[in-house]
Amino acid sequence: MTRVLVVEDEAIVAESIASKLRRYGYEVLDTPPSGEEALEIAEKSRPDVILMDIHLAGEMDGIQTADRIASLYHIPVIFLTAYADEQTIARAKDAGPFGYLVKPFRERDLYVTIEMARERSRLEAELEAANKELDSFSYSVSHDLRAPLIAIDGFSRILEETYAGYLPPDGIECLNRIRQAANQMDQLIDDFLRLSRVTRAPVQIGPLNVSKLARDILGGLAAQDPDRSVHWKVEEDLQAFGDPGLCEIALKNLLGNAWKYTKNTPDARIQVGSTMQGQSRVFFIKDNGAGFPPEKANLLFIPLQRLHSPQEFPGNGIGLATVQRIIHRHGGRIWAEGFVDNGATFFFTLPEEAE
Amino acid sequence: MPTVLIVDDEELDRKVLHSILLSAGYEVVGTARSGEEGIRLYSTLHPDLVTIDLMMPNMNGMEVLIKLMKDNKDTNALICTSAHSDPVVDLAMRYGAKGFIIKPFQARSLLSTVKDVIGEPDPTRMNIWNF
Numbered sequence: 001m002t003r004v005l006v007v008e009d010e011a012i013v014a015e016s017i018a019s020k021l022r023r024y025g026y027e028v029l030d031t032p033p034s035g036e037e038a039l040e041i042a043e044k045s046r047p048d049v050i051l052m053d054i055h056l057a058g059e060m061d062g063i064q065t066a067d068r069i070a071s072l073y074h075i076p077v078i079f080l081t082a083y084a085d086e087q088t089i090a091r092a093k094d095a096g097p098f099g100y101l102v103k104p105f106r107e108r109d110l111y112v113t114i115e116m117a118r119e120r121s122r123l124e125a126e127l128e129a130a131n132k133e134l135d136s137f138s139y140s141v142s143h144d145l146r147a148p149l150i151a152i153d154g155f156s157r158i159l160e161e162t163y164a165g166y167l168p169p170d171g172i173e174c175l176n177r178i179r180q181a182a183n184q185m186d187q188l189i190d191d192f193l194r195l196s197r198v199t200r201a202p203v204q205i206g207p208l209n210v211s212k213l214a215r216d217i218l219g220g221l222a223a224q225d226p227d228r229s230v231h232w233k234v235e236e237d238l239q240a241f242g243d244p245g246l247c248e249i250a251l252k253n254l255l256g257n258a259w260k261y262t263k264n265t266p267d268a269r270i271q272v273g274s275t276m277q278g279q280s281r282v283f284f285i286k287d288n289g290a291g292f293p294p295e296k297a298n299l300l301f302i303p304l305q306r307l308h309s310p311q312e313f314p315g316n317g318i319g320l321a322t323v324q325r326i327i328h329r330h331g332g333r334i335w336a337e338g339f340v341d342n343g344a345t346f347f348f349t350l351p352e353e354a355e
Numbered sequence: 356m357p358t359v360l361i362v363d364d365e366e367l368d369r370k371v372l373h374s375i376l377l378s379a380g381y382e383v384v385g386t387a388r389s390g391e392e393g394i395r396l397y398s399t400l401h402p403d404l405v406t407i408d409l410m411m412p413n414m415n416g417m418e419v420l421i422k423l424m425k426d427n428k429d430t431n432a433l434i435c436t437s438a439h440s441d442p443v444v445d446l447a448m449r450y451g452a453k454g455f456i457i458k459p460f461q462a463r464s465l466l467s468t469v470k471d472v473i474g475e476p477d478p479t480r481m482n483i484w485n486f
Contacts (some may be wrong), residue, residue, distance in 0.1 A: 140438075143410050143436075143437055143438040144438045144440075146415075147409070147410075147439075147443045148440055148442065148443070150409065150417045150443055151440060151442035151443045151445075152442075153417075154417050154421075154443075154450070155442070155446060157421075158446075158449065190412075
């Protein structure tokens with residue numbers, strides 16, 4: 001039987017709600033008039049659902065009490081209140097309630113809201129458990145897969161350093177290939193872990209200077225690759241909102257691609273800018289490199305899909321999948337245009353204001 | 356008094372290992388967050404023992420071990436790992452590791468491994484806790 005706690009400072013109202021609940025077959029644990037008492041009961045008897053008035057006896061109001069409960073337990077809270085002004089609703093929203101019923105309400109609405117809250121709370125608990133499992137899975141994948149790789153690399157190294165004299169040149173070449181493959185797989189595991197982190201890390205939106213970020217990244221690429229001469233142009237004052245860490249990963253991938261795919265282009269050029277599409281600003285990163293067949297544009301963002309051979313352009317096909325997840329997690333869109341040997345342009349949007 | 360350097364990229368593991376060694380009476384002279392930092396600290400601190408986490412980004416524990424042993428073949432190194440792999444154990448031993456510490460750390464077996472390599476800690480520094 002679903003056990004309900006009714007937090008309500010007016011005894012008559014509390015009793016009326018309690019009797020309605022009983023008629024629907026719920027067990028009413030108690031009807032405390034204050035947040036302080038509600039917290040005590042929640043601690044002791046862990047109700048399945050809490051119905052919370054906003055105006056309460058005692059120091060805390062219903063919203064503060066709900067906040068506290070949300071931080072301590074997995075118990076869904078439904079507000080039951082006569083207040084429906086914007087300010088109260090905005091405050092209540094922050095407490096993450098599972099429902100908001102304005103008094104006077106219909107009995108049936110109370111029943112439906114409680115049942116929905118129970119189901120949502122159950123699903124959220126399931127999701128949280130699944131995420132935890134995924135975390136420990138990623139952790140053990142990274143460790144258990146990497147250990148044998150370290151051994152493969154290390155033993156090959158011993159062969160190379162100690163027994164090179166016994167091997168013909170082709171044998172040494174085979175050893176090099178073994179070590180190369182082990183290192184590739186190590187990189188692959190690393191990139192997969194980054195992709196899974198990007199999917200689940202909380203997005204913390206703040207102001208973002210896209211121009212500066214792009215210039216810093218391009219500067220870093222030039223420093224790593226001093227033999228290349230690439231002309232780049234970054235539009236001044238490109239502003240957006242986004243998670244600084246995640247957006248840096250996204251831009252690093254996009255600019256790193258532009259850098260990589262222009263390596264065979266004489267007079268390589270990379271441009272970072274923006275354009276208006278209707279009401280929204282669209283950022284773009286354009287290069288004049290190897291490009292891709294336009295009909296394959298939708299394959300670019302699928303993990304492990306590659307449109308070029310690793311001999312032509314090294315890579316493992318996880319970068320753009322990571323970028324797409326980052327942009328989607330910001331509520332943005334990303335797409336690409338390109339032609340073979342005629343450059344690629346990646347377009348994306350980011351929030352234009354902080355929520 | 357026997358001195359120890361800890362090389363581990365994970366803060367929690369550094370702290371746990373530090374507190375176990377400290378309460379047993381060993382002196383932890385340094386902690387490094389990466390393989391590169393570990394090599395740097397080792398050459399300035401010359402500890403009696405270095406514990407090296409196997410799984411670290413950029414430079415993994417095996418690379419650290421190989422470098423340290425190349426520089427000084429008398430290095431006392433223990434490898435810390437949560438993933439059991441016989442080839443890895445064999446490889447580390449070939450490169451001169453003195454033993455393994457299995458994660459998550461268990462004070463009793465960890466201290467017995469450490470004792471085998473660098474001997475008993477200073478009894479006057481021993482904490483009252485008895486592992």
